[in-house]
Amino acid sequence: MVKDKHEPVILVTNDDGISAPGIRNLIEAVKDLGKVVVVAPDKPQSGMGHAITIGIPLRLNKVNIFGDIEAYQCTGTPVDCVKLAVDKVLHSKPDICISGINHGANHSINVIYSGTMSAAVEAAIESIPSIGFSLLDYSLEADFTAARKYARMIIEQMLSTPSDKHTVLNVNIPSARPEEIKGVKICRQAYAKYEEDFIERHDPHGRKYYWLTGEFVNFDEGDDTDVWALANNYVSIVPVQFDLTHYSLKEKLEKTWKFDS
Amino acid sequence: MVKDKHEPVILVTNDDGISAPGIRNLIEAVKDLGKVVVVAPDKPQSGMGHAITIGIPLRLNKVNIFGDIEAYQCTGTPVDCVKLAVDKVLHSKPDICISGINHGANHSINVIYSGTMSAAVEAAIESIPSIGFSLLDYSLEADFTAARKYARMIIEQMLSTPSDKHTVLNVNIPSARPEEIKGVKICRQAYAKYEEDFIERHDPHGRKYYWLTGEFVNFDEGDDTDVWALANNYVSIVPVQFDLTHYSLKEKLEKTWKFDS
Numbered sequence: 001m002v003k004d005k006h007e008p009v010i011l012v013t014n015d016d017g018i019s020a021p022g023i024r025n026l027i028e029a030v031k032d033l034g035k036v037v038v039v040a041p042d043k044p045q046s047g048m049g050h051a052i053t054i055g056i057p058l059r060l061n062k063v064n065i066f067g068d069i070e071a072y073q074c075t076g077t078p079v080d081c082v083k084l085a086v087d088k089v090l091h092s093k094p095d096i097c098i099s100g101i102n103h104g105a106n107h108s109i110n111v112i113y114s115g116t117m118s119a120a121v122e123a124a125i126e127s128i129p130s131i132g133f134s135l136l137d138y139s140l141e142a143d144f145t146a147a148r149k150y151a152r153m154i155i156e157q158m159l160s161t162p163s164d165k166h167t168v169l170n171v172n173i174p175s176a177r178p179e180e181i182k183g184v185k186i187c188r189q190a191y192a193k194y195e196e197d198f199i200e201r202h203d204p205h206g207r208k209y210y211w212l213t214g215e216f217v218n219f220d221e222g223d224d225t226d227v228w229a230l231a232n233n234y235v236s237i238v239p240v241q242f243d244l245t246h247y248s249l250k251e252k253l254e255k256t257w258k259f260d261s
Numbered sequence: 262m263v264k265d266k267h268e269p270v271i272l273v274t275n276d277d278g279i280s281a282p283g284i285r286n287l288i289e290a291v292k293d294l295g296k297v298v299v300v301a302p303d304k305p306q307s308g309m310g311h312a313i314t315i316g317i318p319l320r321l322n323k324v325n326i327f328g329d330i331e332a333y334q335c336t337g338t339p340v341d342c343v344k345l346a347v348d349k350v351l352h353s354k355p356d357i358c359i360s361g362i363n364h365g366a367n368h369s370i371n372v373i374y375s376g377t378m379s380a381a382v383e384a385a386i387e388s389i390p391s392i393g394f395s396l397l398d399y400s401l402e403a404d405f406t407a408a409r410k411y412a413r414m415i416i417e418q419m420l421s422t423p424s425d426k427h428t429v430l431n432v433n434i435p436s437a438r439p440e441e442i443k444g445v446k447i448c449r450q451a452y453a454k455y456e457e458d459f460i461e462r463h464d465p466h467g468r469k470y471y472w473l474t475g476e477f478v479n480f481d482e483g484d485d486t487d488v489w490a491l492a493n494n495y496v497s498i499v500p501v502q503f504d505l506t507h508y509s510l511k512e513k514l515e516k517t518w519k520f521d522s
Contacts, residue, residue, distance in 0.1 A: 049311030049340075050373050057462070057470040079310075079374075083457045084471060109386060111505050112311050113340075125370060125454060157518055167510065184520040188506040193386060196344045201318070209318040210345060239510035244372055245449040246502035249428065253500060257418055259445040 008034035008095035008159055011085050011123070015045045015078045015102065015115025018063065018071065022101035025144035026133065027066055029152040030098065033159065037094070038071035039085035041078060041115075046104075048115040050122070051077045060084055078119035086126060097123035098155060100133035101147050103140065107172045107226040107236060108192035108218070117170055121242055124168035129158060131168070136230060137175040146178040150235045154184070170238040174230050185234040190225035192218035269295035269356035269420055272346050272384070276306045276339045276363065276376025279324065279332065283362035286405035287394065288327055290413040291359065294420065298355070299332035300346035302339060302376075307365075309376040311383070312338045321345055339380035347387060358384035359416060361394035362408050364401065368433045368487040368497060369453035369479070378431055382503050385429035390419060392429070397491060398436040407439040411496045415445070431499040435491050446495040451486035453479035 010030055014023040018040040027036060039060070059075040072089060074081045078099065086093060102116040111117045120132035131154060135147045150173055158167070170189075174181060194214030201209055218227050226236035271291055275284040279301040288297060300321070320336040333350060335342045339360065347354060363377040372378045377393045384391035392415060396408045411434055419428070431450075435442060455475030462470055479488050487497035 044316065047313045047315045049309075049313070049379065051310045051312040051338075052308045052374055053473060054308045055305070057472050058459075059468075059470055080473070083473065084459060087457050087459050088461070088471065109503065112382070112386075112503060113313055118310065121373070125373075126457075153520060157520070161517070164510070168507075170505075186511055186515045186518065188508070188511060189504055191504070196348050198319075198345060198348050200349070207320075209320055210349065211318050212314060212341070212344065237514070238505075239507040239514060240505045241507035241510075242370065242373060242505075243450055243452070244499075244501045244503075244505075246429075246500040247449070249425070249500035249502075250447055250449060253498070254447045256422070257447065259414060259418070 009090065010034045010036045011090065011094040011097040012036055012038045013040045013078055013081045013099050013119045015041065015048060015119065017041050017044045018073045020103060021140060022103050025148050026098060026101045026151060027069060029148040030155055031069060033155065036069050037090060038066060038069060039074055039081045039089055041081060042073035042075055045077055045115045047113050048077045049113050050079055050118040053077060053080050058084060060088065078115040079122045082119050082122045093126065093128050096155065096158060097128045097130040101144060101151060102134035103142060104134065104138040105136045105172055106132065106134040106170060107230060108190040111170050111189060111240060120168050121240060124166045125242055127165040129163045129165060129167045131155065131158065131171055133171045135173050135175060146176060146181055147173040149178055150184065168240045170240050172226060172230055172236045174233050176233055180233055181235060182233050185229040185236055187226040187229050187236045187238050188224055189238050190218060190220040190227035192216065192220055192227050270351065271295045271297045272351065272355040272358040273297055273299045274301045274339055274342045274360050274380045276302065276309060276380065278302050278305045279334045281364060282401060283364050286409050287359060287362045287412060288330060290409040291416055292330060294416065297330050298351060299327060299330060300335055300342045300350055302342060303334035303336055306338055306376045308374050309338045310374050311340055311379040314338060314341050319345060321349065339376040340383045343380050343383045354387065354389050357416065357419060358389045358391040362405060362412060363395035364403060365395065365399040366397045366433055367393065367395040367431060368491060369451040372431050372450060372501060381429050382501060385427045386503055388426040390424045390426060390428045392416065392419065392432055394432045394434065396434050396436060407437060407442055408434040410439055411445065415498065429501045431501050433487060433491055433497045435494050437494055441494055442496060443494050446490040446497055448487040448490050448497045448499050449485055450499050451479060451481040451488035453477065453481055453488050
């Protein structure tokens with residue numbers, strides 16, 4: 001439910017670029033829930049993680065591609081988009097930041113490589129509750145019907161519940177029809193990752209180059225993980241933190257490591 | 262102490278680029294502790310976070326700039342360097358990965374933007390114990406005497422103690438002479454961040470562009486943080502995790518959020 005007294009300001013971004021179908025579907029899902037403002041990369045930025053642009057300046061240009069929705073494309077990374085949106089477009093913090101809908105999964109360790117999720121994490125660092133959405137279908141022709149339904153449901157839930165300002169959720173949606181999805185599960189991040197295998201090729205001048213590829217391997221047998229939920233046709237929600245301190249290891253090192261300086 | 266029966270393989274990388282003084286100082290600090298192999302970016306990659314290169318292929322070229330130390334420069338990000346080193350240079354996992362010594366602080370939230378730390382985190386994801394080192398001095402003429410001393414001490418500690426294969430430490434060293442440093446503290450990550458303020462300029466054609474700048478603000482009054490330790494002339498060690506699940510929020514949402522699908 002939209003709050004009565006205040007129309008929420010909803011900042012929308014992504015990492016597939018402003019022309020990707022995923023961001024258009026996310027805007028469609030929420031445009032009647034508040035004032036929507038879009039600031040997104042002008043080109044694909046998948047796998048950019050939490051990169052920021054330091055060595056070169058950024059450009060920001062207004063675009064008219066979403067009807068009457070205010071929208072800007074930015075030359076920077078997804079994290080740059082959030083920073084610029086707050087400082088130079090909105091001039092204040094939005095009520096919520098939503099990122100996506102990503103074309104492809106961002107479950108398990110992918111959260112750390114994902115530009116979609118890094119944009120959401122950046123918002124939470126800046127005290128803006130946020131959600132990143134990803135659909136388990138890389139195709140540009142993916143069917144976003146179920147993703148739109150669940151994105152709206154989860155955004156309404158967040159807007160209607162008092163949330164800590166640093167809240168950030170990683171939502172993944174199975175590639176399935178709405179009637180095939182069994183519901184929503186709150187999960188932990190699975191320990192599952194890509195096992196790298198670079199493909200080696202030679203250019204026309206005989207010099208080597210490498211393409212990053214990899215096989216996804218799940219090392220985690222838990223039934224409380226995002227990977228388990230998605231494999232069983234649930235929408236997964238993993239609450240994410242940006243305090244990376246490993247507290248149990250901290251305690252152990254305090255007891256066992258001694259330094260004489 | 263170096264292990265008796267096995268000369269440890271030490272992978273060295275950084276984010277300031279292979280020609281930065283920081284990586285040369287790190288190599289100097291450890292070259293007699295085992296077999297050192299360097300794979301580092303061919304250009305500065307500060308602020309690249311956990312970015313990986315997907316859309317273009319990578320190049321890897323052997324360089325002879327560290328005497329008899331085997332070294333390669335890579336066209337990719339710090340994380341790409343670690344992945345390529347394991348798969349195409351070492352063909353197996355090194356005993357330890359060390360990253361840095363970064364020119365500039367990577368305490369508090371900087372851990373999330375830092376290419377230096379992301380390289381170390383990538384190693385830990387790949388089951389290689391790792392440490393990222395940063396000196397609180399951006400200058401290319403920085404004095405690394407204290408940084409070398411403490412880097413070696415902490416690496417020796419890790420090599421001589423059985424560590425979980427996913428261990429990753431974020432080490433920051435004050436900009437001070439060795440005799441001014443009071444010792445080493447195991448810390449948590451401070452909640453401290455840059456408050457953004459983009460500088461707006463106009464190019465010769467009258468079009469706007471933006472430079473990212475910011476003022477560092479510490480919101481954390483704890484005396485157990487990395488920021489506190491460094492301000493009091495201690496070397497800070499923060500153990501880092503890559504399971505980003507916010508467990509206490511997970512528990513809260515499980516109790517309070519209900520979805521009817």
